Amino acid sequence: MTDYNLLFSPLEMRGRRIPNRIAVTAHATGMNPNGYPSDQFIEYNVEKARNGVGLLMTMGSASVHPTASNSDWGGINNWDESIVPHLTKMAKAVKQYDTVLMAQISHRGRRGHRDTAWQPLYAPSDIPEPLHRDMPHIIQKEDIDWLVEA
Secondary structure, eight states, rough: OOOGGTTTTTTEEEEESSSSEEEOOOOOOOOOSSSOHHHHHHHHHHHHTTTTEEEEEEEEEEEEEEGOOGGGGOOOOOGGGGGGGHHHHHHHHTTTOEEEEEEEEOOEEEEEEGGHHSSEEEEEEOOOTTTOOOOOOOOGGGGGHHHHHH
């Protein structure tokens, strides 16, 4: 077991104690068709915590703005207060296992899909993303502030 002493030792990160160095990175699960953490998704994360993960990065790029909805991929839309009860439920479920929960957030840019968001896509260019093929709106300098704020 001495070969794994470091793996199972705690780590301090930004004032938070992570009980070990076992981490799960964020990834898309497709489990959240309504844009909120589903019970299935919460249990999926709880199971990892229950089995000893120290740092659990989750939500596979939760969207920060309606112009980059994540619900087409079963992802999380994290742009208004309506998500708070869902996040609270997940945090409480994971906390009992001493696991540190971290969310990955982003704006998907041209990777969005207007069939679900009905918002213009914003990206650095008007080159469509190969999978969805929606034509993005070229983000302008004056749009950057609201995107950073989101």
